[in-house]
Amino acid sequence: MDNTKCIAALFDFDGVVMDTETQYSLFWNKIGKQYFPQIEEFGRIIKGQTLVNIYAKYFAGMEKEQQDITARLNQFEKDMAYEYIPGVVDFMKDLRAHGVKMAIVTSSNDLKMANVYKAHPELKELVDRILTAEMFTRSKPAPDCFLLGAEVFGTVPQNCVVFEDSFHGLEAGNAAGMAVVGLCTTNPKEAIADKCKLVIPDFTAFSFEKMKALLA
Known part of the structure; x- marks a missing residue:
């Protein structure tokens, strides 16, 4: 970890922030x-x-x-019904309290996200940036979207933790050279365990300290 740069948490949206x-x-x-x-x-x-x-x-x-x-x-x-993955809001608030920069990095477009904001106007206040499909040319499994996440916060890949659920997303996080946490909300734990540093079912038992330990 580069102590001269900030820590960033980069969240996929579907299956990570919302149970869609x-x-x-x-x-x-x-x-x-x-x-x-x-x-x-x-x-x-x-x-x-x-x-x-x-x-x-x-x-x-x-x-x-x-x-x-x-x-x-x-x-x-x-x-669609837009419901938060258990524990994700409290986890984001924990990260905010510790000065972690946060971005939602999604393959969804602005039109879809407008529907989300109608259902959850508070979402924009929970994170610092929301990066959508219009902002990068190559989608996952290319690492472009996550590298953009590091860039907007002026930090480096080794200071970033990616939260993903799909195979393409996990591959993109690894290709970006970032620590990857897999959520087994979409695929079984056994199917993604070898593609990330840690697998969690949701965020209810996760914390800033546990995330930071992945960057040591």
Whole structure:
């Protein structure tokens, strides 16, 4: 750890701050069955990627289909339930009390996050920055989004802790050279244990001191 730089906590959003991943899996698995019936669990395959990347990889040249999916997704996100992962608000307040910089680093776009702010206007006050899909070109598993998180706080990767739940997100955190904490909210503990320093079910038993120990 570089003691001349601040410590930063970088949180993925879905499945880390809000318990939304199960809802998204239902939506994208339905899309998968419609367009790619040969692919099992399409929702799991695309987790952590921006909509732009999903379209580029799976729906290239399919403009009408992209428009249809976007319209369905926008409506779906308006109707979604946004509930905090247990303990995350208290954990963020603990980090704030210890001077830790915090950012939500998400593949979600500004339109989706506007729905979140309507449901939880306090979210913007809990963290210092919210970095969305519009702010980086390559989505997870590329490390760009987390490296941007370090950059906006003027710190270095070795001072950053990433909180992630998806395979792409965990890979991105590791590629960024940061300490990675995996939440087994989306994937089983056994499936992600070798991809992070620590696995937790939620934030109820987690603290600033436990996070700081990962940077020693």
